[in-house]
Amino acid sequence: MAVKKNRPKPWLKRLLNGDRTVLSRAISVLENETNEASAIIRGIYPHLGNAMVVGFTGSPGVGKSTLVNSYIKLLCEKGLQVGVIAVDPSSPLSGGAILGDRIRMAAQEHLRNLFIRSLASRCHVGGLSRATSRVVDVMDAAGMDVIIIETVGAGQSEVEIAEIASTKVVVCAPGMGDDIQAIKAGILEIADILVVNKCDLPLTNHTNRQLKAMLVLREALPDWTTPVLNTSAIDGTGVSELSDAIDEYKGVLAQRNSDGKDKGKKRMLRLLANSVADKVKKDLLETTSLEMDSICDAVLKGELMFNEATNRVIDKLLSHQ
Amino acid sequence: MVESESREAIIPRVLVTKIGLDGHDRGSRIVAAWLRDSGMEVIYTAPWQKIDTVVKLTQEEDVDVLAVSSLATDHLLIPKLMAALREAGYQHVKVVVGGIVPDADEAILLDSGVSRVFHTGSTKEEVVQRISEFAEEARKAPAVVTFD
Numbered sequence: 001m002a003v004k005k006n007r008p009k010p011w012l013k014r015l016l017n018g019d020r021t022v023l024s025r026a027i028s029v030l031e032n033e034t035n036e037a038s039a040i041i042r043g044i045y046p047h048l049g050n051a052m053v054v055g056f057t058g059s060p061g062v063g064k065s066t067l068v069n070s071y072i073k074l075l076c077e078k079g080l081q082v083g084v085i086a087v088d089p090s091s092p093l094s095g096g097a098i099l100g101d102r103i104r105m106a107a108q109e110h111l112r113n114l115f116i117r118s119l120a121s122r123c124h125v126g127g128l129s130r131a132t133s134r135v136v137d138v139m140d141a142a143g144m145d146v147i148i149i150e151t152v153g154a155g156q157s158e159v160e161i162a163e164i165a166s167t168k169v170v171v172c173a174p175g176m177g178d179d180i181q182a183i184k185a186g187i188l189e190i191a192d193i194l195v196v197n198k199c200d201l202p203l204t205n206h207t208n209r210q211l212k213a214m215l216v217l218r219e220a221l222p223d224w225t226t227p228v229l230n231t232s233a234i235d236g237t238g239v240s241e242l243s244d245a246i247d248e249y250k251g252v253l254a255q256r257n258s259d260g261k262d263k264g265k266k267r268m269l270r271l272l273a274n275s276v277a278d279k280v281k282k283d284l285l286e287t288t289s290l291e292m293d294s295i296c297d298a299v300l301k302g303e304l305m306f307n308e309a310t311n312r313v314i315d316k317l318l319s320h321q
Numbered sequence: 322m323v324e325s326e327s328r329e330a331i332i333p334r335v336l337v338t339k340i341g342l343d344g345h346d347r348g349s350r351i352v353a354a355w356l357r358d359s360g361m362e363v364i365y366t367a368p369w370q371k372i373d374t375v376v377k378l379t380q381e382e383d384v385d386v387l388a389v390s391s392l393a394t395d396h397l398l399i400p401k402l403m404a405a406l407r408e409a410g411y412q413h414v415k416v417v418v419g420g421i422v423p424d425a426d427e428a429i430l431l432d433s434g435v436s437r438v439f440h441t442g443s444t445k446e447e448v449v450q451r452i453s454e455f456a457e458e459a460r461k462a463p464a465v466v467t468f469d
Contacts, residue, residue, distance in 0.1 A: 011468050021410065022466050024383040029468060032331045036468040043468070095332065096357035099364045099382075106367065109374045117381055120332075120362045 012043045018081070018143045020115060027117055030134040041134065044141035051083070051140040051147045052250055055165025057187060060153025062173040063197040065104035066233035067242075068150050074243050075146055076111045083144035084116040085135055089152045090123050097121075101150060115144070121152050124278070128152070133164045133271060160274075162190040163267050167249050169193045169242070172211065175203040188214060191226055193245050199230035199237060224252050280317065291316060333361045333456030336384040338375055339368035340402060341395030348420055349390035352448060356388075359449045361456070372402050376409050384414060385456035391420045400433035407434070413462035415455035419443065 014022045029036045056064050068084065075082045086101035099118035108114055117135065124130045128151055139147050151161050161168055170191035188194070188211070196208050211228045218226075227245050231238035284292070295312060298304035304312075337353045339346060346368045353365045364382045379387060387406075389399060396418055406414060418430055419439035427438050436455055439448055 009469060011466050014466070020380055024381055025464070025466050026468065028334075028383045034331075039468045090362075091357060094358050095360040097362045098353055098357050099362060100366075102378075103365070103367055106374075109377060115381055118364055122332075 009043060015044070015138070015142050016047060023115065023138065023142045024117070026138045027131075027135050030138060031119065031129070031131040033131070037134075040138065044138055047141040048137055049140070051136075051144045052167070052246075053136055053140075053147045053149065053165045054167045054169060054246055055149045055151065055161040056169050056171060057151040057161050057190075058153070058171035059173075059176065062153075062171045062176070063233050064150050064153070064171050065101045067171060067195065067197050067231060067239070068148055069105045069108060070231075070233045070236055070239040071243060072105065072114060072148065073108055074239060076108060076113050079113065080145040081113050081143055082115070083139035083142075083147040084114070085119060085132060085139070085147065085149045086116060087119045087121055087128050087132065087150065087152050090120040092123055095123070115139070115142075124274075128160050128164065130271075130275065130278070133267070136164060163270055166253055167192050167246055169195055169246070171195045171197050172207060173198050174201045174207045176207065189218070192224070192249050193242070194226055194228045195238075195242060196228065196230050197233060199232045200234065204230055223255065224249065284313070331460070333386065333453055334364065334382060334384045335361050335386045335388055335452060335456065336364045336366070336375070336378055336382060337388045337390070338366045338370050338378070339390050339395065340370050340372060340375060341391070341393075341398050342369065343391065343393035343395045344368045345392040346390070348392065349388075352388060352390065352419060355445050355449055356452065359453070361453070372398065372405050375402060376405050376411070379406065379411055379414055380409065385459040386452050387414055387416045388452065389416065389418050391418060391422065393421070396420070396422050396426060396430060399430055399435060403433040403435065410465065413459050413465065415459045417452060417455065419448070 008016070011022055015026060026040050029040060056068055058064055065086065072082050072084060084105065086099070088097055088099045088101055090097040097120035099120060102116045102118055105116060119129045119132065119135065121129045128149070132149065136147050136149065149161060149165055168190050170187055170193070172195065174196060194211050194215075196204055196211070198204075208228050208230060215226055215228070229238050229242055229245060231242055233239070292313070295304065295309050299306065299309045335356055337349050337356070339349055349365075349368070353363045356363045364378065364384060366378065375387070378384075389396075389402070391399075399416075399418060403416065406412065406416070412434075415436045416434065417437045417439065418435055421441060422430065422438050430438055437451055
């Protein structure tokens with residue numbers, strides 16, 4: 001750990017030592033973006049980059065939480081410090097949320113080297129919440145060896161996990177979709193490791209073959225072949241193979257990792273673009289103006305195409321500044 | 322001290338749980354749904370939690386209010402839970418109990434630090450209103466840690 005010239009702040013010292021109370025409150029501050037958030041980000045910035053970040057994504061009900069539960073058990077038994085970020089959807093109507101992913105990790109609740117935090121998506125699309133990357137950073141600073149992000153049950157286009165997790169595990173269940181689904185663009189494309197969970201069910205090998213066939217059609221990477229693993233989170237089949245594959249991929253990443261810093265900046269740009277889009281959308285939906293009304297009307301009647309209308313709205317927004 | 326105006330707009334976080342051996346969870350599910358529908362973030366657990374686990378959940382999830390449902394005398398474990406929370410430094414978290422609590426036992430709970438007991442027949446409006454007030458109070462308490 002780098003020794004700073006000026007004495008570290010008390011909270012930072014506690015956080016770097018893995019104090020759970022400080023970590024938990026820091027996550028809340030980052031999530032709510034209150035005034036203290038920038039002090040936290042500045043404080044932890046020199047202490048980042050030690051944790052391995054693994055993302056688990058896939059459709060609702062394929063068994064992500066249960067599989068994560070088996071995986072964290074294995075990691076904790078090795079004595080590693082493990083952080084889990086479990087993201088569940090917020091209601092678009094009330095803004096509220098029921099966060100229940102950790103129910104499926106209950107068997108590990110007693111483990112002292114495990115820290116689970118539930119986050120609501122707060123209506124951020126992309127399968128994560130806006131604060132997720134900051135929460136990863138603060139867990140990293142608090143000394144987590146492995147940080148696992150479990151996304152909202154994602155559809156075909158929620159690929160934001162690719163921005164944040166260095167290793168992406170995409171979880172499927174037997175019998176979901178056909179071979180056309182498998183070659184569509186989207187979530188399967190971001191997989192570094194593909195998993196057919198619930199492998200005690202019929203159709204497991206069928207689904208496994210379809211996924212492998214999909215991979216053949218994908219342009220091959222020189223240093224990594226995406227494995228398709230069968231797992232059963234209930235009896236633990238295949239979980240240690242999954243863990244080995246994640247470790248192996250970590251080695252590949254270490255070889256590749258020459259432009260690490262640059263990627264961080266690109267990630268920030270994408271996150272910022274999303275944030276700007278969110279804000280503009282919110283402002284547009286909340287304001288009423290005759291001009292907007294007439295633009296909508298024109299699009300509805302086909303007098304104006306979407307592209308043209310979008311440019312007009314942006315011009316209007318910029319001219320109001 | 323934490324500034325107040327921005328923290329007041331923050332979404333309340335509530336842990337809805339059950340301790341002890343009673344598995345009647347319909348009530349806790351209904352209350353969890355009420356709180357969600359009124360815009361709160363609810364961390365929901367299965368019944369049968371241990372006191373240590375509830376303290377760990379309170380810590381990791383940084384909740385403002387802890388809502389414990391009890392329908393079969395498990396409310397008598399609550400003074401132990403309150404002591405464990407205090408020992409862990411979480412006295413700012415407001416604890417409410419709902420379900421079947423005999424009148425004679427209510428004083429025991431309130432004496433141990435419980436903020437409110439919701440008896441059977443409590444309305445959605447009452448439960449939601451009080452819990453959101455408690456969440457606000459919990460946030461006004463001196464911060465467990467300040468980031469400078």
